[in-house]
Amino acid sequence: DAGVTQSPTHLIKTRGQQVTLRCSPKSGHDTVSWYQQALGQGPQFIFQYYEEEERQRGNFPDRFSGHQFPNYSSELNVNALWLGDSALYLCASSLGGIGYTFGSGTRLTVV
Amino acid sequence: EDKVVQSPLSLVVHEGDTVTLNCSYEVTNFRSLLWYKQEKKAPTFLFMLTSSGIEKKSGRLSSILDKKELFSILNITATQTGDSAIYLCAFAYSGAGSYQLTFGKGTKLSVIP
Numbered sequence: 001d002a003g004v005t006q007s008p009t010h011l012i013k014t015r016g017q018q019v020t021l022r023c024s025p026k027s028g029h030d031t032v033s034w035y036q037q038a039l040g041q042g043p044q045f046i047f048q049y050y051e052e053e054e055r056q057r058g059n060f061p062d063r064f065s066g067h068q069f070p071n072y073s074s075e076l077n078v079n080a081l082w083l084g085d086s087a088l089y090l091c092a093s094s095l096g097g098i099g100y101t102f103g104s105g106t107r108l109t110v111v
Numbered sequence: 112e113d114k115v116v117q118s119p120l121s122l123v124v125h126e127g128d129t130v131t132l133n134c135s136y137e138v139t140n141f142r143s144l145l146w147y148k149q150e151k152k153a154p155t156f157l158f159m160l161t162s163s164g165i166e167k168k169s170g171r172l173s174s175i176l177d178k179k180e181l182f183s184i185l186n187i188t189a190t191q192t193g194d195s196a197i198y199l200c201a202f203a204y205s206g207a208g209s210y211q212l213t214f215g216k217g218t219k220l221s222v223i224p
């Protein structure tokens with residue numbers, strides 16, 4: 001039973017560029033949430049997707065956007081990258097409720 | 112503003128020691144409190160606590176929630192080097208028909224032989 005799969009595992013981008021991160025949820029899960037974890041901090045909620053719509057959003061600017069596809073997989077897009085966007089981006093899937101399973105994350109470095 | 116405060120932020124112990132990690136919270140729409148272990152990247156689930164005063168146990172790990180005093184503790188007995196990790200506390204809150212997690216900064220535990 002495949003868990004949550006994220007790609008790529010590592011990424012280096014230049015300030016001002018755009019980036020797309022991908023997430024495939026655990027089999028049977030229909031809800032995908034994205035979190036940003038800066039160094040030395042706990043994960044911070046970005047947004048959650050359910051039925052291909054953004055259901056709830058944390059305190060992140062509009063530069064952060066997402067999408068969920070009919071197969072429940074999801075993308076996180078970040079435009080106009082800042083140095084401060086350097087972080088581990090975690091995807092978590094669940095079946096509607098709290099039973100989150102986290103992926104191993106994508107380490108984004110903005111230079 | 113909802114918040115979760117963990118203490119200590121870091122801890123170094125010797126193998127065999129017992130440790131207690133603390134988590135206090137101030138939240139609205141509280142649903143549950145969760146503990147995760149993060150070794151390299153993916154946080155792995157340890158416990159979910161919903162009811163006050165009921166201890167959850169898994170091997171050498173145990174946790175309890177006090178909803179009156181708004182805190183939880185995670186105990187690890189007979190620590191091993193494999194317990195070295197960041198331990199994250201999070202509360203689950205509900206909104207717009209779904210659940211999200213608010214995390215503390217974590218406690219970095221280092222177990223030395």
